[in-house]
Amino acid sequence: xxxxxxxxxxxxxxxxxxxxxxxxxxxxxxSGQQAILYFMDGNVAHAVLGNQTGEEVxxxxxxxxxxxxxxxxxxxxxxxxxxxxxxxxxLEGAKRLxxxxxxxxxxxxxxxxxxEDKGMAKxxxxxxxxxxxxxxxxxxxxxxxxxxxxKDIQNYDHKDNDMSKMDDILKEMSGxxxxxxxxxxxxxxxxxxxxxxxxxxxxxxxISAQLTMLLKLVDATVEKLGAGIIEDxxxxxxxxxxxxxxxxxxxxxxxxxxxxxxGNLGNLRLISKLYTERLAMAMPS
Amino acid sequence: MDELSGSAQLNSLLLNINSEGGxxxxxxxxxxxxxxxxxxxxxxxxxxxxxxxxxxxxxxAQVSKQLGMAEADEISFYDTNGQHLVCRPFQVDxxxxxxxxxxxxxxxxxxxxxxxxxxxxxxIWKTFWK
Amino acid sequence: MTKLDQIxxxxxxxxxxxxxxxxxxxxDGISISxxxxxxxFSGADASARFSxxxxxxxxxxxxxGMGKVDDxxxxxxxxxxxARFIGDGSxxxxxxxxxxxxxxxxRMVINEYADKVWEAIPR
Numbered sequence: 195x196x197x198x199x200x201x202x203x204x205x206x207x208x209x210x211x212x213x214x215x216x217x218x219x220x221x222x223x224x225s226g227q228q229a230i231l232y233f234m235d236g237n238v239a240h241a242v243l244g245n246q247t248g249e250e251v252x253x254x255x256x257x258x259x260x261x262x263x264x265x266x267x268x269x270x271x272x273x274x275x276x277x278x279x280x281x282x283x284x285l286e287g288a289k290r291l292x293x294x295x296x297x298x299x300x301x302x303x304x305x306x307x308x309x310e311d312k313g314m315a316k317x318x319x320x321x322x323x324x325x326x327x328x329x330x331x332x333x334x335x336x337x338x339x340x341x342x343x344x345k346d347i348q349n350y351d352h353k354d355n356d357m358s359k360m361d362d363i364l365k366e367m368s369g370x371x372x373x374x375x376x377x378x379x380x381x382x383x384x385x386x387x388x389x390x391x392x393x394x395x396x397x398x399x400x401i402s403a404q405l406t407m408l409l410k411l412v413d414a415t416v417e418k419l420g421a422g423i424i425e426d427x428x429x430x431x432x433x434x435x436x437x438x439x440x441x442x443x444x445x446x447x448x449x450x451x452x453x454x455x456x457g458n459l460g461n462l463r464l465i466s467k468l469y470t471e472r473l474a475m476a477m478p479s
Numbered sequence: 480m481d482e483l484s485g486s487a488q489l490n491s492l493l494l495n496i497n498s499e500g501g502x503x504x505x506x507x508x509x510x511x512x513x514x515x516x517x518x519x520x521x522x523x524x525x526x527x528x529x530x531x532x533x534x535x536x537x538x539x540a541q542v543s544k545q546l547g548m549a550e551a552d553e554i555s556f557y558d559t560n561g562q563h564l565v566c567r568p569f570q571v572d573x574x575x576x577x578x579x580x581x582x583x584x585x586x587x588x589x590x591x592x593x594x595x596x597x598x599x600x601x602x603i604w605k606t607f608w609k
Numbered sequence: 610m611t612k613l614d615q616i617x618x619x620x621x622x623x624x625x626x627x628x629x630x631x632x633x634x635x636x637d638g639i640s641i642s643x644x645x646x647x648x649x650f651s652g653a654d655a656s657a658r659f660s661x662x663x664x665x666x667x668x669x670x671x672x673x674g675m676g677k678v679d680d681x682x683x684x685x686x687x688x689x690x691x692a693r694f695i696g697d698g699s700x701x702x703x704x705x706x707x708x709x710x711x712x713x714x715x716r717m718v719i720n721e722y723a724d725k726v727w728e729a730i731p732r
Contacts, residue, residue: 195665369486370485396673407665415659416685418658421685425685429680431670432675433675433676451675458514458517458526460516514713526717527717530713531714531717
């Protein structure tokens with residue numbers, strides 16, 4: 195897969211490749227430099243930038259906002275220079291953004307003024323929303339960061355009630371969709387806030403991760419083309435209708451799937467409109 | 480019937496009016512021509528029906544505007560075999576909807592069935608989605 | 610005018626005033642036929658960008674076990690953008706219409722023309 199960093203940030207590429215448990219090589223070209231990241235079974239194993247290798251390379255390139263990338267699956271790393279798990283790397287990256295701290299041989303950044311700061315700001319924003327609102331797999335090395343977010347953790351108990359409300363709304367919505375298969379409320383980092391499916395074999399988390407990539411690419415494409423503000427995106431496959439609709443604010447979206455044979459588009463779009471309004475009202479502020 | 484979801488009640492309603500009115504197909508569609516609910520005999524194409532019905536409604540709306548008339552309450556097409564398509568556009572909240580049925584011949588009554596259906600659709604909408 | 614261009618012209622006529630743009634695009638992102646009524650709309654840019662969208666949609670659908678992708682429809686506050694794989698999936702056909710368009714009708718017309726477009730592509 196090839197693309198532009200303006201459509202998909204490096205942090206997102208790392209997250210989605212790892213969530214997919216891939217072995218892969220990611221080449222990124224930016225301002226005459228080329229960085230190469232290697233993934234092994236869903237973790238970052240090695241990174242190279244010029245003469246540098248290892249974790250510091252990742253922290254440097256996380257700030258790259260423009261450039262092109264080429265992701266090739268099945269390419270094994272030539273060596274292992276990174277041992278930290280991927281979510282720990284992204285959290286450390288966000289921490290460095292907060293502290294305005296960079297690797298030993300990197301250019302110091304001036305917060306909010308450095309043009310490459312935007313990439314890190316996006317990363318930090320993504321991770322702070324996750325800390326505030328959702329549970330995710332925290333490795334041992336993330337506990338320090340967790341201590342610093344004690345307030346967020348205390349607030350998290352209140353979120354249980356909100357989560358239960360979301361589940362109830364999704365369950366109710368499932369009864370309204372003709373040919374219903376699954377639905378989920380998803381953050382733009384690809385993590386489910388709530389999900390519901392009639393198919394026990396389905397993996398809602400993996401599905402949401404894939405679909406989030408698609409929605410973000412479509413959103414970026416529409417913006418680049420000056421085609422207006424996206425409302426929804428519908429993919430018709432041989433077995434399903436898959437609809438994604440942003441909630442107001444475009445930080446979350448509602449994803450729905452219906453059986454191609456028994457579902458119908460008008461019903462799916464109508465229910466998505468009605469229930470995004472309800473979900474938006476039920477979201478904690 | 481109250482145990483069913485709103486969508487299921489709409490589908491059930493259309494099945495009932497088909498049975499009551501002898502219609503081979505009835506669809507409830509939005510103004511974009513996408514069916515929200517339908518009941519159809521074998522061989523009928525509800526998606527095509529919905530697309531065409533919305534197209535018809537749009538043309539009728541332009542005609543009304545050009546002639547300075549109020550919005551159409553009913554739009555009908557008759558073919559030479561006497562079969563006819565009846566479209567009933569109406570509004571619920573901010574949503575424009577069209578109930579369309581195919582009436583098999585001129586002898587068939589349809590107005591009462593479609594009136595009742597429009598009223599019932601409004602009730603279901605108010606109960607489940609207002 | 611090639612046969613493909615003729616078919617695309619006929620198709621445009623069916624859509625009338627709602628038509629904005631259409632392109633028949635190889636999966637390399639290069640358009641082989643089409644056009645736009647909007648001089649500010651870059652068909653070449655759109656073709657390249659949407660080929661990425663279609664590739665990603667196909668990949669995502671395969672990964673989640675939803676089968677082959679037929680089409681992708683994006684609704685914005687200004688337009689509908691419909692991108693549909695045609696033939697063996699080596700090309701896709703994009704159609705952009707205004708929000709005034711009757712979407713169901715547009716999809717119906719696209720389905721009717723899809724085979725003709727595929728047969729007209731020089732191979």
